[in-house]
Amino acid sequence: MKLVVLSVLAALVVIAVDAQSCAGRCDTIGTDSSAPCQCNKPCINYGDCCSDYEQVCLSCVDRCDIGYNSQFPCQCNTQCPNYGNCCSDFDALCEGGTGGGSVTDTELRDLSSQLFILDEANSAASAVLNLQGSTSQGSYTDKAPEPLFTSVPEDLLNSGTYAMFRSTWDNYVYDVTVAEDVTEEERIEETTLIDAILASDVGQTAANFLISKGYFADLASYRSYFDTIWFGLYTRGGGPLGSSGFEHVLVGEIKDGISGFHNWARFWEEERIGEMNYLGYIKTADLNGNTLIEMPMQWQGYNKAISSILVGTSPELELSLYTVCFVTRPNSKCPVAANGQFFSVQTYDLKQNGETFVGTAYPTF
Template identity: 40%
Template sequence: MHPITNQRNEEEWQSEQGSTISNRPHNYKKEEAEPWQDNSNRHSPRPHKEQYRPQQQDYESESFNTSDRPNKSDNNDGWQTVGKPSRQTHKVPKDNWNSYKRPADEQQYSNDVEVGARVEPSQDELADLSRACEKLWDLDLNRLVPGKDYEIDCGEGKKVYQKQDMAQGCLFTWVSDDVFRKPTYARFLSLLDNYNPHQGSKEVVTSEEKQEQASFIEEISRTAPIKYLHKFLVSKGITSGSLQDFKRLLTSLWFDLYSRCGTSGSSSAFEHVFVGEIKQSSEVSGFHNWLQFYLEEVKGNIDYQGYIFPRRRGSIADSETQLLTIQFEWNGVLKSVSSTLVGVSPEFEIALYTLCFFVGQEDNHIQIGPYAVNIKCYRLGNQIGSVFPIADS
């Protein structure tokens, strides 16, 4: 298992942003019960190049047929196949997603994870960001296991400049439906459809969406990685010991809207990093989350085109790799190179990127599990402009 290395800097920030970007660390203080049919415990995405023809129904689900690929004139369960072959029936469980929009007093959360002193940062961890990030990796109790919880097919490798599609099928072969029932995963997934992907479009956040944000922050605050993050930031004097203050800090950091490319209220750290945006120059910007990739692949919005060859010879992506650099088209727009951590939990990524933002620099060379990683962190004033992993060569 080897990491796949980026070939160039993904984000052309100096030319992209209208705001001044500071790389200096700083203190930051501020103020659906839907029916679905459980046909299988393994969910496979549809082929990338199918065109979706939605049918009227009272719940959201993605499903497709296991039969051989039909010809173009066949209509198969609302989908028309024009390219890569399909695999097996798939529906994404969305049992509780609508309930996440309900008022705070109607929310039900998981019990706090009991990990005792393990969430207390040591002096070595407080002095060494890499050690702290390694601790977060160890505390990610919800991280998935390749081959057990999901399976990927990396296809063939390519150079960034190569145009041909080197993947015959989807990146994800299947994902267990148990993944969608994990509370932090489910609440994270419910947030992904709250955004307009076009970078120049002003976002409108409803009261229900604000409740979804609050519910997500509350849920992850009960997990080990976020508990560790809180204690770490308290030790550094970045936030107070008040859990409510800490949750307000996380909510503001990730969900507050700001201006990107001249349009006020058009972007946020969460949208850019996890959901992705499409620039007016017809480029995909951000989009570094594997769950968003999976859901968009299921919907037929993504054409996976292969992984990017690493600089280091002998490092080949396989089904066990959890740090990937890939190429894909999203809604017909190319993302020539994108890196993502596959199978990690939402709480781990929030904790990792928040930690690097507050106590790190633009380049943060760390070790997490078997991977040597550079967490690139770009700032827009007091906000996260972008943050993503790159495999160190």
């Protein structure tokens, strides 16, 4: 009888010890109310992870041959380099998989120069600007009483990818605290734009470059990644799924002021209808056909201390260039060039629910 009691007690001790470990529990769905600590992805946000959560669940130990599992906080399969969700020890333990070749700064500048040349036929470089007075970061004193845009090639903006791009603008609720409700019609508009971008010379050249460098196996995997990072919905600072990379960067959002908003055609449209007040420029660069402008921004009564737009570029140029930089130089300044002029593209990622999205991307000096 004594032996039986001791055996039961020993078993209970083992269960208690196991309940405080993440061994075999990294793919837990939801909260395990019977355990004193958790091993699911939200445990970091709630501060109730088991002490070995990082060691066990954020590692590729004994997982290099296991396929994709959406419940794991990071992945150890051959496609995770393409989606940016590999565990930190993936390269060391799984021999780097199949993606993620090295790309030099010179290669990035050469590629971006090529993209700008290919974009010339679809560029709005004929847009006429009225820069007016200079200003400083965070100043909302109007140093430019007249609009920034004197004229734009409206025939171009009403055709091709520009027209497809503009058709998406009314799909979004600018307030990031309000959930986006993507209708079937809106999703068709998004996929139509993606297909047109990837069919363009600019889009194909960018995709083929990343494929040739081993970041993607083929165009299909690149397209899937492109769709996810730009159009996948996520939350900014908690709350509903009210944001996406595309909306933030190219359409503009409101989150404690202006958030994102780095597209010149959107700036022109909002200025044309009286919603955007151009205050003057902080810094400009003539890219021999395109213009890079840094400036404070005032939109729909909200302010932004400093922002930037690249005037004249097509939707396929911006999205393709930013994607290349997001993949090859994530969370850093990416060296690019246009018509012999050097500048940078800054990107930041945003990771949620096992996926990686474009947090932001913008041109800068």
